[in-house]
Amino acid sequence: MTSLIPNVFNVEDNQINHQHYSNVNYIKNNSTSSTSASSLLSKINKHALTITNSKFIHHNKTLETTIECVGSLYNQSCLYHNLYYVDSTFMILTVKGRDLPSYSVRIGAFILWPTTPHKRVFDSYSHLEKFVRNVIDPRIIPSVTLHFSQYWHDNIGHALFDGLYPAYVALTRFSPRHLHPFRILAGINNCNACWSEDIYSRFGGLGILKQSVLNKMSKGYWFMFEELVMGSGTLCQRCTQPNLQLPGGVELDGSRLFRDRIYQQHGLIHPIIRQKSSSEGRTSHD
Template sequence: MLVIKGRVFPVLTIVPHTFETKTITPARREFDSYPELEQFVRYSIDPIVLPGVTTHFGFDWMGNIGHSLFDALYPAYVALIRFPPRHVRPFRILATLRECDGCRDEEIVNRFAGVGLLKQYVLNDMSIGNWFVFDELVMGCGLLCQRCTRPNLQLPGGVELDASRLFRDRMYAQHGVIPPLRRPRSSREGRNTHDVLRAYIIENKRFNDMDRKEIKAAIDEVNNYTLTYESQNITNLTKLNWPLINAKILDFGVRPQKKQQSRFNKTITDVRPPTYELTETQYTAQLRLFRTIDIHVTGPGTGQMYQTFLPDGSVNINLGGLQESRREHGNISFTTYMEQYMTSGAPYLKGLYYPINERPNGIKREQVVRLIREAAKMIMDGFSIPVNPIENLATDGKLYIEMCEKDKEFCSLTTDRAEGVPFGCYHFWVDEVIHERGAWRSQRKPDGTIKSDCPFNRTLLYELRKKYDIHHYDTLETKENITNISENV
């Protein structure tokens, strides 16, 4: 920063990286007067000026679309939202990332920004012997990522800044796709009683062969009901037991449908192919499909990240996955929903969850049918928008919020990302806390005391597990030792 002596600035300490706690403070070069500063800039260094707004993020996982979108691009965009109207205008991205030849994520980021993607390793190389000046630079997004846990277990900024919807709408607009229909008050807006709702079950690596068989049976049952009524040409006066639904399995193998070729070739002065802004990409085709989905069904992981792009008044069904407990205690598994904060952070959606105590038994047809029909009935009955974020959480998510309210030290441990705190204490899934796995596991020391990397009030946890009826297998201590555990920790 080039400044004049005597200027008072606030503390400009920044967290630039979403997975680190370290901070940086911009260096300053002071000048005795403005004419001296101007002389230096205009004649001494004569920089290349990068006009407009640039936002910065640091990220290591480019190549994984879920992380690229919500641990890198989303936090940087939320930072921009705090300086309106910059978030609605084209901007440039300066990204600290590794070289990734062929990463399609870069194309998505580039289109989203509008001005382009500037890679910092390129800037560093070009800065040898050259000066560059940014017109406006927005930095600092370290606590806004999707894995940056908040006490309310919401995607940061998703509700209070309407960031989820703004992010969604900009993504559609910058890819040349008309955004989904707005439904500001109710999921029924713009719908007719006998509309056929679209349900897509997204393929997920956490489904096993038996799960897939049950899901296929559920799809057949739902679709056969719809086909029966459509074949009979039932009138709008007919009272249906369930809304009509067309269910399909989707594996993201969506291909562009628009024309891809042109008879015009790139000229020697073209920076990009002449069809760049006119060509539909695979991601664009996915967006076109997603804006039509009424019921989105999948398990944890990348598939859940796409729910943010669903239309207002849609329902997201999280079928959950299984997480193995400690191997020394046999094949005991517990349910993990993982990205439920994405659902609570999108108040234009409604979230439903596979029963937490039933999921370890595998996915069953009747439960999938029940969830899809429940979702369809919610949509057609008309659930209110915005949705209360707490209603969009699973039972273990609600337990975490109550833990945060009643145990402030635990809440600070999991949300502050303070230096010196073990990484696993703030980079975790809720189920790992509730089932005392990984860094939350307690171990008996030789002297009989209990050690844990992330200490917290275990007595409170056991009380809340009982309150929320979350089944748990005590694999370390008997109930008689619970009091001793909490006292020693």
């Protein structure tokens, strides 16, 4: 598991400055934690953006979870602000009387059941804020995180078009986040030689965090995603369309955006767009 740790919070200095996260603070480890948990958290803190002993500072104006969802219930993607994570579970913190949209989503092509974060309701925002600041002291995961689950990611075909592509199309629904660096939270199996994980990391720009690693870190510890997008289960290559196109490939321009992002993140020159079909006497310069 040690080899997975360096990818956590992997943000280049110029990306930190661009995203204005250079002053994000992380909380001091709980001295009463077990030896194994302390060791794991110390490894994470080693690669965190900034470490201080002060209370956390984050850039959202509220500590309450807010949610935006797009698409039909069958094909829904959601953007969560201030989504919490503890003991391997997503957690919504909200105030009594708050009206939330339906927020269940499918996170993978082969995950046939929806993912529904748990919810904790407080009598007032003041109670919620005290709980966050004085009780749970969450470690902040800054910027945008894109979450999906993926089987067989050792096969690049599955990795790209049953995992990465549908997740990216979900992200395009919350423009312009798909144009900026983001982190990937991947529900994938352990694989010592899966170069597709490097593709994931390069594609997002802010590294990859395996959900299995986060699950171990979250035992008794709270985390807070400043922004997390998930909901890509019916946008996969296997999700057949009447027009035989990739889901979202035409109506959301997903195919072009995905292709351009692949080229950009791997430092490749974009191909020349041809203006003529072969039947029109197209040459190599067209």
